[in-house]
Amino acid sequence: GLAAVLRHAPAFAEGARRGLTSALSPLLALGFYFRPLNFEIVQFHARLIQATPLSTYAGYFDDLLEHSELDAAGVLSRIPSYILVGERDTVAPVSQSRRLHKIWPGSYLQVLPESGHMPPLDAPGAVSTAIVRLVEEFRGEVSA
Template sequence: MFTGKKRTSLLDALSARPIAGLTYDREGSTLRQGLNIHWYERGPEDADLTILYVHGFNISSEEFYMQVDALASLPVRQLLVDLRGHGKTGPVPPHMCQVDDAADDIYAVLRDRGVTGPLIVVGHSLGGPVSLSLMRRHAAALDLAGSVQISSTVDPFADQGMPQVLAGWVGSLLEDLYTASPRLMQRLLTLGTRLLVPVLALGFYFRPVGYAVVKFHAAMIQRTALDTYAGFFDDLLTHSELAAADVLATIPGYILVGSRDSVTPVSQSRRLSEIWPRAYFQVLPESGHMPPFDAPGAVSTAIERLVRGVG
């Protein structure tokens, strides 16, 4: 039975104002392969050091709004890129949703924005393999100063955790439905996302984050086109970044993963730590798949430590 105090707290949470989201100084887009790759920046354009954020699957750069705010007082430029198929970059056909192509988009943005100095790369979830691909394939042209990998993986995404289920008969059924009737699948997705807030609250969050944060997360998912799911998931079934070991051996970093992450479980981050001996490996108690939301201080602290270590 609810006490008056608990009932008031619940009502306060349900009526909380929506989160304003990402605060930035500049935004724009970089043209590549006919796509306008959207980016945001905060901090001085002529800063010596740049922090690059690469967001997760079916969300957008806005997921890092707490980290951008927390580090805003540092003399750094913070650059965020909406991956193809996500955020303001917008939808693309499934066959164009590839990890390596997304990494090349980011490299094009870095060149377009004139980033030549030391670079710290932050990747979460899908942003993990995309950022690893960026560093692996463009290491010679980048002045890499470190990386923070959050809920990341170097093995194919579907090898472990929840994506493994989708790679089986469930995924085959969804793929058949999508092929037969993309419009029907889009309607089902739209209907399903109306239930996202309670589903996310029960399945993704084990620490208290507040209703407004969960609703903000759900809104990002709702804005992601079905083609993005279909395209990137196919690539993630086989994509591996084990070859990133050579470049990772040259930089310091942090590997962060929630102890209750069912999407990219602790075992996947442990695998990353095996090929990245210079990285500090931290399991975040009771965190799920969204540490930027449910363990924001840990993520910000890891980035700030790398920033202060750049001399």
């Protein structure tokens, strides 16, 4: 996989990363965002991806292949949560979030209309509201 390419041909891997990410903004705009959005936000997202070292992606992709939230159901059941998913997310689709919601008792699922894979960038109000609600819920439990 990617880790092997990094080990055996690091210069090639880094050159490929730079080449692929140089055209990232238009691809992100087409594939990840579905509501009207300032293109500067898309460019910000692209810069974040471009600044991430290739070794980070290698570790992430390896973990992604073996990781399952379903394995953590017992632990998750004790943690209050909000699951926010973009209605048009093609990376982590609504069906995956519904499945997680089923195994996570006490979780709240909110599907964000016309949102894609990056709700913090394309639906920041909904994300902020969920965080505030979660903090308020936690404060209530602590003071009770």
